Amino acid sequence: MPDLNSLKAGLKKLLPKERFEHSLRVMEQAEELARRFKVSVEPAGIAALLHDCSRYLNREGMLKSAREGGYKIDPIEELEPKLLHARLSAKIARDRFGVTDPDVLQAIESHTVGRPNMSKLEKVVYLADHIESDRDYSGVEKVRELADKDLDRAILASIDKMIAHLIEQDLPIFEGTILTRNWLLINNKI
Numbered sequence: 001m002p003d004l005n006s007l008k009a010g011l012k013k014l015l016p017k018e019r020f021e022h023s024l025r026v027m028e029q030a031e032e033l034a035r036r037f038k039v040s041v042e043p044a045g046i047a048a049l050l051h052d053c054s055r056y057l058n059r060e061g062m063l064k065s066a067r068e069g070g071y072k073i074d075p076i077e078e079l080e081p082k083l084l085h086a087r088l089s090a091k092i093a094r095d096r097f098g099v100t101d102p103d104v105l106q107a108i109e110s111h112t113v114g115r116p117n118m119s120k121l122e123k124v125v126y127l128a129d130h131i132e133s134d135r136d137y138s139g140v141e142k143v144r145e146l147a148d149k150d151l152d153r154a155i156l157a158s159i160d161k162m163i164a165h166l167i168e169q170d171l172p173i174f175e176g177t178i179l180t181r182n183w184l185l186i187n188n189k190i
């Protein structure tokens, strides 16, 4: 596993200051959740640190990199290229930061919409991104409260908040989000 300090130094050079600081907060939050829910702390911290490492790219840059990488691009991603950033971050974590652990790469890749059968590591990184100390969307306190004891319920609550927000704004809902929500409700019998 690459050394954490050199990853931080590399990331600091790559990302705008605010995005880098967000990444540090997500790392801290992910490490705390990992301890709470008995997930390996080091992979959780690394995945969280690098989860947004493609966010130095603008919309066009994201579309271009995704096309070059031969990604299948959804019409919603075409409309909102930021949705590509999780996949691109996993690619950059591998190619630029030398991360080889497939579980870490997967946790980076699924941090925005989750996926059915997501692992505990993926859940920790997903949730950490949504409850890091600077987040202040309406309902975040409830998600934080749930995150004290139940990863699945906390993720469900954050997905519901996100969907409600998208509906309010007349924005499309990425189908991956719905698949994750259904999986949490049906397979995990929430």
Ligand SMILES: [Fe+2]
Pocket: 051, 052, 085, 086, 111, 112, 129
């Ligand atoms: Fe992200």
Ligand SMILES: [Fe+2]
Pocket: 022, 026, 051, 052, 129
């Ligand atoms: Fe993030």
